[in-house]
Amino acid sequence: xxxxxxxxxxxxxxxxxxxxxxxxxxxxxxxxxxxxxxxxxxxxxxxxxxxxxxxxxxxxxxxxxxxxxxxxxxxxxxxxxxxxxxxxxxxxxxxxxxxxxxxxxxxxxxxxxxxxxxxxxxxxxxxxxxxxxxxxxxxxxxxxxxxxxxxxx
Amino acid sequence: xxxxxxxxxxxxxxxxxxxxxxxxxxxxxxxxxxxxxxxxxxxxxxxxxxxxxxxxxxxxxxxxxxxxxxxxxxxxxxxxxxxxxxxxxxxxxxxxxxxxxxxxxxxxxxxxxxxxxxxxxxxxxxxxxxxxxxxxxxxxxxxxxxxxxxxxx
Numbered sequence: 045x046x047x048x049x050x051x052x053x054x055x056x057x058x059x060x061x062x063x064x065x066x067x068x069x070x071x072x073x074x075x076x077x078x079x080x081x082x083x084x085x086x087x088x089x090x091x092x093x094x095x096x097x098x099x100x101x102x103x104x105x106x107x108x109x110x111x112x113x114x115x116x117x118x119x120x121x122x123x124x125x126x127x128x129x130x131x132x133x134x135x136x137x138x139x140x141x142x143x144x145x146x147x148x149x150x151x152x153x154x155x156x157x158x159x160x161x162x163x164x165x166x167x168x169x170x171x172x173x174x175x176x177x178x179x180x181x182x183x184x185x186x187x188x189x190x191x192x193x194x195x196x197x
Numbered sequence: 198x199x200x201x202x203x204x205x206x207x208x209x210x211x212x213x214x215x216x217x218x219x220x221x222x223x224x225x226x227x228x229x230x231x232x233x234x235x236x237x238x239x240x241x242x243x244x245x246x247x248x249x250x251x252x253x254x255x256x257x258x259x260x261x262x263x264x265x266x267x268x269x270x271x272x273x274x275x276x277x278x279x280x281x282x283x284x285x286x287x288x289x290x291x292x293x294x295x296x297x298x299x300x301x302x303x304x305x306x307x308x309x310x311x312x313x314x315x316x317x318x319x320x321x322x323x324x325x326x327x328x329x330x331x332x333x334x335x336x337x338x339x340x341x342x343x344x345x346x347x348x349x350x
Contacts (some may be wrong), residue, residue, distance in 0.1 A: 082285065082315030084300050089309050095256030108313040110286045110335045111264070132235065134264045136331070138291070147237050156242050160261040178289070180261045180333050 082109040089115055097196045098122075105188065106187070113186035118142070118171035126168035127195045131181040133161040140175025144168070203212035237263040242268055250349045251275075253324070258341065271295070271324035279321035280348045284334040286314040293328025297321070 087106055092103040100122035105114035112131075118124075118140070126145070135142070136158050140152040144151045144159065146167040153159045161167060240259055247255040253275035258267035265284075271277075271293070279298070287297075294307045299320040306312045314320060340346040 059259075077231055081284075082217045084315060084318060085311075085313045086304050087304060087311050087313075088307075089311070106287065106311045106313060108287050108335075109285050109315065110297060111285055111313075111333050113287050113289060113311065132262050132264055134259065134261050134266050136266060151239050153239060156239075158240050158242070158266065160236060160238045160240075160264075162237060162257060162262065165237060176330070180264050180266055180287075182335050 077084065083162045097193070101196060103188070105124045107184045107189065108181050112179075112181040112188070114181070114185075114188070116175075116177040116179055118175040118177060120171055120173050120175075122170040122171040122175075125195050126166050128164050128166040128176055129181075129187070130163050131183055131185055132163050134180040135159045135161065136178045136180075138176045138178060140171060140173040142177060143172055159191075224246045250255045250346070254340070254349060260342065263336050265332075265334040265341070267334070267338075267341070269328075269330040269332055271328040271330060273283065273326050273328075275323055275324040275328075277322040278348050279319050280339065281317050282320040282334075282340070283316050284336055284338055285316050287333040288312045289331045289333075291329045291331060292332075293324060293326040295328055295330060296323045296325055 063100075070180065071144065085106070089104065092104040092106070094104045094117060096102045100119040101124070102117040103114055105112055137153050137155050139155055141152055141154045144153060144167055146161065153174065165184060185193070201349045207252045219238055237259075238259070242257065245257040245259070247270060249255045253272040254277070255270040256267055258265055273293075280307065288306065289311050290306050290308050292308050297306060297312065297320055300318060304312065305325065338346070
């Protein structure tokens with residue numbers, strides 16, 4: 045089954061930045077839509093480096109075969125600019141609150157609440173407080189794995 | 198794309214219990230592998246009834262298109278008997294600890310830790326403490342939606 049390249053992937057391919065071999069291999073595997081092997085893995089969030097995308101935003105994630113579970117740390121005032129992706133998203137706020145602009149509405153998702161975001165639905169968000177957010181994606185976000193998520197950087 | 202029926206679905210079909218019309222419709226939709234519509238939904242966990250499967254185990258869940266996010270509440274000593282399912286699973290422990298017997302190993306997953314479980318890998322679990330567990334499934338668990346998860350009851 046062929047996957048359509050995301051804009052992020054196309055941009056990455058055009059950018060031709062030099063990357064470590066391991067990153068290239070990962071990018072190529074993801075870009076070609078090869079299935080990732082399903083693996084039993086036991087990991088602690090504290091063992092996975094938090095990637096600081098900007099001074100107010102950090103993230104780390106665990107990737108399975110078709111599921112990505114990301115832990116996103118947003119400081120109060122952090123803005124995630126409007127973007128969309130072909131990946132289905134389910135967001136669960138564990139601490140804090142995120143205000144979303146989505147589908148013509150403003151929705152505040154507080155701690156203990158969930159937002160299901162269909163594929164390709166543009167959304168923007170702002171952290172109203174320091175926030176710990178878990179985002180589930182299907183399929184995994186290739187642009188996050190490939191570090192081509194320039195809208196966040 | 199045809200989906201293979203899970204054992205739970207086959208058992209459900211053979212059981213022929215009388216169900217409310219709404220449940221039959223849901224079961225039929227899931228069993229036939231029809232895609233669920235992708236919807237923007239904002240829900241609080243506290244607004245979704247916790248289904249008490251047994252005195253030590255309760256669960257509730259949010260279902261998207263291809264993602265199920267379940268919040269599973271286990272009292273200390275709760276045993277989840279060995280079972281397997283074709284759905285990929287990613288488990289995140291928010292509070293407490295679960296001991297898994299899986300792939301010939303014993304793995305204790307503590308608060309702040311994640312376990313990725315490949316499709317069709319048998320596993321058993323025991324709550325070592327009162328535990329709040331988030332389970333992500335792809336695709337959503339038809340047996341949970343259809344309430345045919347008899348191994349938990």
